[in-house]
Amino acid sequence: MRIAKNYSVQKICGRTVLIPVGQSAIDGAKILTLNDTAEWIVKNIMNGISIDELHKKATEHFQASPEETGMLKNSINAFIEELSSNKLIAE
Amino acid sequence: MRKYYISALKIEMDLPEELIHPNLKPFEKEFEQADVVITLCSKKCDNCSFFNAEGSEKIVAEDDTVYYTPSFLNIKFANAVFLLGICISEENGHYIIKCCINSTSSISEYDREEFFDRIKGAVFCVLQKTGHYVLHSASVIINGKVYAFSAFSGTGKTTHIKKLQKAMMCPVFNGDLLAFAEEDGEVKAFALPWCGESKEFTYKNLPLGGIIFLNRGEINEIKSLSGFQAEILLMQRLYAINFTEEALKDLSCNLDKLSTKIKFATLRCLPNDEAGIVSGKYIVKEMAEK
Numbered sequence: 145m146r147i148a149k150n151y152s153v154q155k156i157c158g159r160t161v162l163i164p165v166g167q168s169a170i171d172g173a174k175i176l177t178l179n180d181t182a183e184w185i186v187k188n189i190m191n192g193i194s195i196d197e198l199h200k201k202a203t204e205h206f207q208a209s210p211e212e213t214g215m216l217k218n219s220i221n222a223f224i225e226e227l228s229s230n231k232l233i234a235e
Numbered sequence: 236m237r238k239y240y241i242s243a244l245k246i247e248m249d250l251p252e253e254l255i256h257p258n259l260k261p262f263e264k265e266f267e268q269a270d271v272v273i274t275l276c277s278k279k280c281d282n283c284s285f286f287n288a289e290g291s292e293k294i295v296a297e298d299d300t301v302y303y304t305p306s307f308l309n310i311k312f313a314n315a316v317f318l319l320g321i322c323i324s325e326e327n328g329h330y331i332i333k334c335c336i337n338s339t340s341s342i343s344e345y346d347r348e349e350f351f352d353r354i355k356g357a358v359f360c361v362l363q364k365t366g367h368y369v370l371h372s373a374s375v376i377i378n379g380k381v382y383a384f385s386a387f388s389g390t391g392k393t394t395h396i397k398k399l400q401k402a403m404m405c406p407v408f409n410g411d412l413l414a415f416a417e418e419d420g421e422v423k424a425f426a427l428p429w430c431g432e433s434k435e436f437t438y439k440n441l442p443l444g445g446i447i448f449l450n451r452g453e454i455n456e457i458k459s460l461s462g463f464q465a466e467i468l469l470m471q472r473l474y475a476i477n478f479t480e481e482a483l484k485d486l487s488c489n490l491d492k493l494s495t496k497i498k499f500a501t502l503r504c505l506p507n508d509e510a511g512i513v514s515g516k517y518i519v520k521e522m523a524e525k
Binding site: 163164 | 462463466470480483484487490
């Protein structure tokens with residue numbers, strides 16, 4: 145899983161955004177502003193992480209308890225789904 | 236050869252006289268030495284093979300096809316009869332914009348208008364590469380500074396500018412476009428010979444006082460904008476095409492610097508006289524001094 149080639153992660157005034165480049169910029173694709181959690185997930189996706197690895201790494205990073213792990217997994221999956229539906233993820 | 240200046244950029248027009256639009260008049264300021272030279276020239280060709288240059292990326296914009304690499308950018312126009320395409324290349328700060336013209340076609344008034352409009356995009360591409368940005372906006376001059384109102388087409392920029400002129404008795408800087416860049420530590424607005432349907436433009440280069448993003452509203456209300464909000468809006472309104480990640484990085488890096496030196500506001504307004512008074516008062520009280 146990777147961030148689509150037609151999007152670039154940039155810092156604007158200290159905040160992280162996903163900005164369309166090339167054809168996507170022409171086609172009017174949206175600029176997405178990321179919060180700290182989303183930025184952490186996107187940076188891992190940029191390194192080519194798998195969804196299972198991402199779940200594992202997030203559990204450690206956010207120090208999720210066994211009760212919280214399921215909720216964290218669901219939140220990550222929902223975010224990945226949102227990125228995919230906006231064509232921001234390439235397999 | 237005709238010469239025009241946008242900031243310290245010299246544009247040399249090595250074009251047939253019949254292609255020079257009457258709107259292109261000499262600029263107010265001439266520089267002895269230009270940092271960047273843009274040469275516009277025409278060449279007659281029936282079949283430009285370099286439009287499909289090997290190793291280039293391709294994007295399609297409003298049916299026109301753009302081929303690009305880090306060192307050149309070629310635009311092939313869809314359904315073109317006279318001006319088939321434009322090729323931009325650069326060597327040591329000298330940009331060449333070659334206009335590929337159909338050798339079998341004679342030049343009509345329509346061709347000249349279309350030519351003038353199309354070379355605009357090529358010149359803006361070069362301006363972007365040299366840290367000069369072009370904003371879709373209507374702008375006025377108040378107390379020696381330029382204030383630009385930016386909005387998507389049809390929102391009411393021209394209407395608002397007329398209301399502002401009525402309230403402030405201020406001249407129009409440009410009815411449709413604004414070029415800006417940092418020069419000598421301040422952000423300046425530079426004259427462009429393109430002005431859209433408004434037909435209003437000047438040849439002055441003046442300090443840029445502020446940029447106001449205009450939207451239609453139920454009441455007349457103007458508020459300042461944070462740097463982040465302003466930069467995101469600015470990115471969406473500039474004539475800046477992010478062909479590559481490197482170009483985008485340059486753009487966001489430059490805008491980060493420039494946006495600290497410009498005042499931004501957002502205006503929600505009605506098409507009435509009060510709107511002109513509201514924005515005029517705000518400009519004088521909140522934006523004029525920085």
